[in-house]
Amino acid sequence: MNKNILKVAIRNSAIYIKDSVVEFKPLTKPTTQLVANCAKLGFGFSEELLRAINTLSINKQKIILEYLNEIMGVEKNWTPLVKGWDEPTEEGLIDHLITYVANLIGSKDGVELPCGHIIPENTFPIERYNGCPFCGEPFEFDNNIFMGQNSKLKILKLWGDKELYRYFNSLLLSKTPLDATKKENLKLLTKELSLPKDIEVEMIETKMLLIESLIEAGREDEAGELFDRPNDIMRYLWYKHTGYTQIVQPKVINSRVAKNSVNYSIYIKDAKEKAYKESVEKLKLKYSRQECKMVAKWLNNLSAPVDECCENMHPKRSMWVRFIRALRLVEYSKKRGFTKLKLILDSFYNQKYTNWRGEVDRAKLSVEQDRYFYLLKQRPGEFARRLFSSMLWFGDKETIAEFEKIANKVPARLLVTLSMYANLYFDKNAQRSVKPLGSFSKKIGANSMIALYEESDLVRMRASVEELFFKEMTKRYQNEQIDKRKVYVDKTLSKIPLDIGDRAENIQDLPSIHVGERLKVEGDSIRLFMQWGVGLKAQHLDMDLSCRVVYKHRVEDCSYYNLRATGCKHSGDIQRIPHMIGTAEYIEIDINDLQRADAKYVVFTGNAYTSGSLEPNMSIGWMSSEHKMKISKKSGVAYDPSCVQHQIKVTKNIDKGLVFGVLDVANSEIIWLEMSFSGQRTDNLDLEVVETLIAKIDSKMSVGELLNLKINTQKLELTETKDEAEMIYDRDWVKSGGVAELLID
Secondary structure, eight states, rough: OHHHHHHHTTTEEEEEOTTTTOOOOOOOOOHHHHHHHHHHEEEEOOOHHHHHHHTOHHHHHHHHHHHHHHHHTTTTTOSSBBBBTTTTTOOHHHHHHHHHHHHHTTTSEEOOOOTTTTETTTTSSSGGSSSTTTOOOBBOOOOOOOOOOOHHHHHEEEEEEEHHHHHHHHHOOOOOOOOOHHHHHHHHHHHHHHTTTTTOOOOHHHHHHHHHHHTTTTHHHHHHHHHHHHHHHHHHHHHHHHHHHOOOOHHHHHHHHHHTTTTTTTOOTHHEEEEEEEHHHOOOOOOOHHHHHHHHHHHHOOOHHHHHEEEHHGGGGGHHHHHHHHHHHHHTTTTOOOOOHHHHHHHTTTSSSOOOOHHHHHHTTTTTTHHHHHTTTHHHHHHTTTTTHHHHHHHHHHHHHHHHHTTGGSSSSHHHHHHHHHHTOOOTTEEEEETTSSEEEEEEEEOOGGGSSSSHHHHHHHHHHHHHHHHHHHHHHHTTTOOOOEEEEOGGGGGGGGGSSSSOOSOOOOOOOOOOOOOOOOSSSSEEEEEEEEEESEOOOOOOEEEEOOSSOOOEEBBTTTTTTTEEEEEOOOEEEOTTTTEEEEEEEEEEEEHHHTTEEHHHHHHHHESSSSSSTEEEEEEEEESSSOOOTOOOOOOOOGGEEEEEEESSSSOOOOOOOOEEEETTTTEOOOOOOOOSGGSSSSSSHHHHHHHHHHHSSSSHHHHHHHHHTTTOOESSSSOOOOOSSSSHHTTTTTGGSSOOO
C-alpha cells in the first residue's frame, strides 16, 4: 500500500485500494480488530470500504492503522504543565514575583527543581505541576491518552483507480488556485502517477508544481513548454528558492523575518538587524551552470513576442535584474542559438517596449474614456479586476456596457468574485479585508470616490454587477450540453463557500474543509489543543495557545498571562520543550458559560513567543464531543483523537501569530479560517481585521447558490434521494473537485 496515495485519500475521506473487489464474506479477525482500533481514533468505514479492506493482507491493514495513528498524533507527548488543570492552581503574578526575587538573591528556602529554580513555600502548589511553574520547563510525562470518547465517527469511503485519477485530474484542471493541502496532494500524486497526455493546466501556480515534477524526472524541455511568459519562469525559480508559488517580494520576506525576531521580554541587541541580514543572505540567488543554461533555453524558446515578454517583466524589473545576473543570461545571449534571448535582454535593458498598464493608467488619469476601454478590452481578465474602480471613475452604465462586450472571455471565477464582493465594495461604511502578497490580512476602508455618489447610485451599481453576473453565467449554462437531468443536491452545500479568494496556507491531514466553512459544535464545550517540538532537541521554544473572548463592549483573553477567563480554562504555559517528544497546551471553552455571559464570539490563536515564527509541523486545532471529555487528574493529559473535529499542521515559516478558528457563541458554530497576524501574544491581534474577514467570508457565494443557478437555468429535476438521481451533488463531489464543473469559461 502506497503511503503517499493513502495520505491523499484520507485527506479526502477515503482509502485507496487498487483493483479492489467487494466480497461479501465474514470479516476476518484482523479486520475486526482494525475496525475497533480505528473507531478509537474516530474513524469508521463505509460498508463497501470495509468489504474491500477485508481482502487485504495483515501488513496492508497495519499500514492503514499506523498512518491513522501518525496523523492523529497518538505517539506524541500530550502532557501539559498542570495536572488536572480544570481545577485552578490559584497561581498569580505575586507568586512569580516572589519566586523571581528568591532566585535572584539565591534563597535556599523552598524546593529546588531539576531546572535549578527555587520555588519558595506558599507560592506555587508544585505538587500540581509536571514541570517548573516559573520557567515552564516540563519534567514529567504521561504516554497515555484518552481514546474513543466521541461516538461520532469520520466515515471513510472506498477509492479505486477511477476516483483517484478523477481527483488527480481535478487538481491539474482546477480553475482556482490550490490551497496548501491540495498543493501537497498534487506533489505527492505526481510522484506516483503518470501525467495525463495533452492536459491543459490553467492555473499558473498549479503549473509550478507540475514543472517541478517534470524537472525532477529529468524532463526539462517538456517543463519549458509549460511557460507562457517570462514571469512564469521567475515564479518557478522563486518558488524553488522560497517555497512561495506567488512572487513575494524579497523586501516583504526580509521585513517579516526581522519583525519575528523581536522579543519584548528578552532584549537582544541588534536582533532585528541581525535577522534581517541573515534573511537577505538566505535569499541571495546562486545557480549552477546547468541551471543557467536550462533557464536561458526556456526564455529563448518562449512563443510570446519580444515586446510582450519585456512588458511582462516590467512590473518585477528590480527582481529580474538580480535574476539576469545570477543566471548569467547576458553571457548565454551571446552564444549561437540564443537570438531571441539576446533581443529580450536588449529590449528590456533599453526599455524598447510599451508598458500596457502604464498606458491604461495614463488614459484613466487623462479621462480618455474611449482609449481606456479600448485598452482594457484587450485583456478581459484585467478589465474584470478594474471593473469596480472604472464604474466609479467613468460611470456604471458606460463601464458595464463596455464590459458586456468581452464578458464571454472573462474567466468564470472572476465573474463569481465580482458578484460576491460588489455589495461590500459599493458600501460607504464597509470595511474590507485585503491580504497583500506575503503580508497579513489588513482592514481598509471604502474607495474614497464612493463618497461622491448617492446611496441610490450605489444600489444601482450593486444591482448592475449582479445582473451582469446572472446574464453571463445563464448564457454559459444554457449553452452547456446536458445528459443527466435528474439531480440530487445535499442541503449542506449551502454552507460551503466557493473556494475562491481565501486559501488555507497550512496542511490539513484530516479530511479537509474549505476556509469559511461552519462546523456545528458537538456538545457544550470545545477543547483547543496545540502540540509542537516533535523531533527537536530540548530548548527554549515558547509557543502559546490562546483565545480572545469578545463581548459587545469588552474583550477578555485566556492565555499564559491569564489562565482563567469567563468560560475558559488554560492548561499552563510551557516555555521549554523536552528532548525530541514535543509538548502540548490546551484551553477548555464552556459554551453555556459564554452564552450566559452574552459573549459574541471567541477567536482561537497560536503565537510564537520566542524569537522567530511558529514552529513548523505544529499541530493545532480543537476537539468537541457529544459527551463530556475527560482530563487526567494524574497528569493533565486531555487529548482524545476521536474527539478532534479539525486540526491543521503549520507549514508556513514566517507567521508569528495565527488565527485558526472563530466560535460563533450564539449559534454554537465554529468558522474555520486562517489569518496570520504580527505579534507575540493574542492581544496583538486587531479584532476589527477578524470581523472584516468574517464579513468578507459571509459575503461569499456558496456552492449551493451557484449550483441552484445552474439547475434553474437548465431546468434540471431535483430528486429527494440519491438513489433516484443521475447526478449527485454532495460533499464528496465538492472534495473531488466537482465545483470546477460550475465555473464554465
